[in-house]
């Protein structure tokens with residue numbers, strides 16, 4: 001059974017069909033990549049899944065529950081989490097403070113519980129453990145703004161994990177990261193717990209093929225094909241799209 005499933009999604013911007021009858025499912029524990037050329041509709045699909053956009057037609061189910069009408073924060077509460085983007089990080093806070101804030105939000109999303117959590121041994125232990133797992137331990141008490149770009153990208157993943165996701169959407173985690181530092185991102189992703197279903201949207205095909213067990217290819221707003229990495233790599237249709245063969 002799919003943990004997250006979209007049925008017949010359609011999204012138009014004016015007369016432009018950005019999402020054209022997309023049905024897609026992500027299996028429990030999957031390592032699933034979503035690829036496609038620029039303008040294929042990947043970001044629109046992610047925005048529909050996370051609730052940033054509402055579909056004109058179609059349904060989104062999270063663990064069998066219809067979440068199509070729910071706003072993003074309620075989907076986060078149900079376990080559907082997208083990585084924070086770098087420009088959404090609190091640059092004046094340290095990684096440790098940021099993670100404690102995310103844990104506080106998870107524990108009590110109604111009130112400002114950051115200060116109590118900052119003195120809560122269990123929360124601090126969880127935050128340090130998470131930061132260590134993502135190789136951020138050595139920089140966890142520095143202001144986030146002073147961190148290297150690759151470390152800030154790892155912090156995005158750490159923040160998403162602090163929300164305890166059931167499904168984690170990784171939106172181009174390696175974008176802007178120099179090639180030499182990309183392994184660090186891939187290693188961090190490889191360490192994500194298996195009970196978390198991971199959906200990767202990424203341009204770097206090397207990263208995609210090293211990560212994914214399943215790949216969906218989106219072109220012109222529609223699903224072109226879905227299969228194993230070997231099936232996608234062997235697909236003539238996919239080669240035509242990417243190489244213009």
Ligand code: ADP
Pocket residue numbers: 013016018036037038039040041042043044045
């Ligand atoms: P991708 O992430 O695969 O590059 P996008 O989902 O960003 O693709 O965009 C798909 C198409 O939808 C593009 O042609 C883009 O110009 C268009 N589009 C995306 N968002 C909007 C919007 N808010 N208004 C109008 N057109 C949009």
